[in-house]
Amino acid sequence: MNSQSGIVEHMNETGELLLHIDSERVPAWAAALRATLAEMPLRIWPDRGDPEQIRYALLWKPPPELFDGLHNLQVIFSVGAGIDHLLSCTTLPAHVPVVRMVEPVLTAGMVEYVIYNVIRFHRRMHEYDVQQRQAQWQVLPQITAGDVTIGIMGLGVLGEAVAAVLTKMNYRVTGWSRSRKSLPGVRSYVGEPELLEFLSDAQILVMLLPLDETTQHILNKGTLAQLPSGACVINAGRGGLIHENDLLNALDKGHISGAALDVFETEPLPQAHLFWRHPNVTVTPHAASLTNPVTAVQFVAENIRRHQNGKRLKHTVVPTDRR
Numbered sequence: 001m002n003s004q005s006g007i008v009e010h011m012n013e014t015g016e017l018l019l020h021i022d023s024e025r026v027p028a029w030a031a032a033l034r035a036t037l038a039e040m041p042l043r044i045w046p047d048r049g050d051p052e053q054i055r056y057a058l059l060w061k062p063p064p065e066l067f068d069g070l071h072n073l074q075v076i077f078s079v080g081a082g083i084d085h086l087l088s089c090t091t092l093p094a095h096v097p098v099v100r101m102v103e104p105v106l107t108a109g110m111v112e113y114v115i116y117n118v119i120r121f122h123r124r125m126h127e128y129d130v131q132q133r134q135a136q137w138q139v140l141p142q143i144t145a146g147d148v149t150i151g152i153m154g155l156g157v158l159g160e161a162v163a164a165v166l167t168k169m170n171y172r173v174t175g176w177s178r179s180r181k182s183l184p185g186v187r188s189y190v191g192e193p194e195l196l197e198f199l200s201d202a203q204i205l206v207m208l209l210p211l212d213e214t215t216q217h218i219l220n221k222g223t224l225a226q227l228p229s230g231a232c233v234i235n236a237g238r239g240g241l242i243h244e245n246d247l248l249n250a251l252d253k254g255h256i257s258g259a260a261l262d263v264f265e266t267e268p269l270p271q272a273h274l275f276w277r278h279p280n281v282t283v284t285p286h287a288a289s290l291t292n293p294v295t296a297v298q299f300v301a302e303n304i305r306r307h308q309n310g311k312r313l314k315h316t317v318v319p320t321d322r323r
Contacts, residue, residue, distance in 0.1 A: 014308065015055025015072065020045040020062050021079055025293075029079075032293040033058075036301045056304055064091040075099060075307055077300050079291055081106060081158060083317055084211045084238060098317045100157075101291055103299045107161050109289030113236055114162045114206055117260040117282075118171070121204050121232040122148050126258040130279050145170045151202025153218075154209035154237060155181045155188075157315075162206065174198060199226040204234065211238035221246040224256065232258040236288040239264035244275070251280050262288040 017040050021029055026044060033042055040056075043049055051069035059066070060079035067073070068091075076098045078086055083100060086092055120126060124140045131138060150166050152159050155177040166173045167185035175181055176189045176198040189198035199205070205227060209215045219233070220243040227233075233256060235242055244265060250256040260282045261275060267286055275281045303313050 014040055015074075016041040016043050016049065016053045017304075018043045018045065018048060018054045018057040018059075018066075018070075020057070020066060021060045028293045029058075029297070032297040033300075036297045037304070040304070056300075056307075058300060059086065061085045062089050062092075064089060067091045067093060075303070075313065077101070077303070079296070081110075081289075081291075082210060082238060087212075097313055099303055099313055100315045100317060101296060101299065102157050102315045103292065103295045105292035105295045106289050107158060110158045110208075110236060111161050111165055113262065113284075113288035114208075114234060115165055115169075117234045118150060118166065118204055118206070120260070121234075121258055122171075126232075126280060126282070133279070146172065148172065148203050149174060149201050150204045150206060151176065151198055152186075152206045152208060153177075153241075154207065155183065155186075156208070156210075159206075159208045162208065174201060195223070196226050199223055200228070202231060203228055204232045207233070207235040207237045207241050209237045209241055211240045216240050217243040219243065219247065221249070224250045227256065229255055230257045232256065232260075234260045236262045239267065248274055248278070251278060256280075258282075260284075262286055 017033065017037065019026070019029060019033065019042060030042065030044060041053075043054065045066060048054060052072055054070050055072055055074045056077065057070070057073060057075075058077045058079060070093075073093060073096050076086065076092075076096050078098065078101050081101050083098055086098060122145065123142070127140055149172040152163055152173065152175045155163065155175040159175060159177070160183060163173050163175060163183055163186050173185060174187045174189060175183065176195060178191065180190050181188045189195070207219065209218070218241055224246055233242075233247065247256065247259060251259060258280045262284045263286055264275070269275060269283060269285070275283055307313055
C-alpha cells in the first residue's frame with residue numbers, strides 16, 4: 001500500500017483502520033501502524049475505499065464529512081490525550097466508543113514538562129531571567145521543596161503521574177478533581193464546593209484538566225484572585241481553561257508572578273498576542289508532550305485486539321465526558 005494514497009493491497013475480515021492526522025505526520029504513523037498491525041488494512045484520509053469496511057479510526061481533528069457512511073465503525077481512537085478535538089466534530093457518532101491516548105512516552109513527556117516548570121518557578125528562575133535582562137545581580141531568597149505547595153487541577157492518568165514524581169521530590173501536593181482520589185502524599189479536593197480552598201494554598205498551579213462546559217475559563221478573575229499572592233501557573237491542559245485577559249491582568253498586577261503556557265484558546269498563538277512579549281510568561285507551541293507513533297500504536301493495537309476478543313477496552317471516555 002502506498003503511504004500517501006492509502007491504497008489497500010488486500011482485504012481482511014477484521015476490517016480496516018482509517019487514519020486521519022496532519023499530513024506531515026502521516027509517514028511515521030503509517031509506518032508504525034503497518035509494523036504493528038500488519039494484518040489490518042490501513043486507509044489514510046481522504047481515501048476511505050469502501051466505508052463499510054472501516055471498523056476502527058485513529059483520528060486527530062477529523063472533518064465532519066469523515067464519518068459519512070462509516071456504518072460499521074466500532075471504535076474511535078484519539079491521537080492525543082485530549083478528546084476535545086473529537087467532541088468539536090459535529091458528526092462524531094454518539095454510539096461509537098472513544099478511547100483516549102494513554103501511552104508511556106506521552107505520559108513521561110508531560111511529567112518532564114511539568115517538573116521542569118515547577119522547579120523553574122520554585123527556584124525563581126523566571127525572576128532571575130528578568131534580572132539578567134536588566135543586568136541586575138541580586139540573590140533571591142530560597143525555600144525548600146517541602147515549603148512549596150503544588151496544586152494539580154486534574155488527577156487523571158497525567159495528573160497522577162505528575163503527582164507521584166512531585167511527592168517523591170518532597171513537595172506538598174494537592175489535587176482537585178471531579179471525584180475523590182486516594183493518592184499517596186496527595187491531599188484531594190473535589191468539585192466546586194472545595195475549589196476555592198484548593199486554590200488558596202496552591203503556590204504553583206498545574207492545569208491538566210480536560211476542556212468542557214464545566215471547565216471553560218475555570219481560571220478567571222475570581223479564581224485567580226483566590227491563589228496566593230505571587231503564585232505561578234502552568235497550563236498543559238487546554239487553552240480554554242484560562243480566561244487569557246484575566247491572566248494577563250493578574251500578571252501585570254503582580255498577583256501572579258509567572259506563567260508557563262503550552263496551550264491557548266487560539267492556536268497557533270497570534271503573533272500580536274501579549275503573551276509572546278510578556279516578561280513573566282513562557283510560551284511553548286502545544287509541545288509539552290508529543291504522542292510517539294511507535295508506542296502509541298502499540299496501545300492502539302492492544303485495544304483493537306481486546307475489542308476483537310470481546311474484552312473491555314482500556315481508557316474509554318465515560319458518557320459524562322462526551323456531553
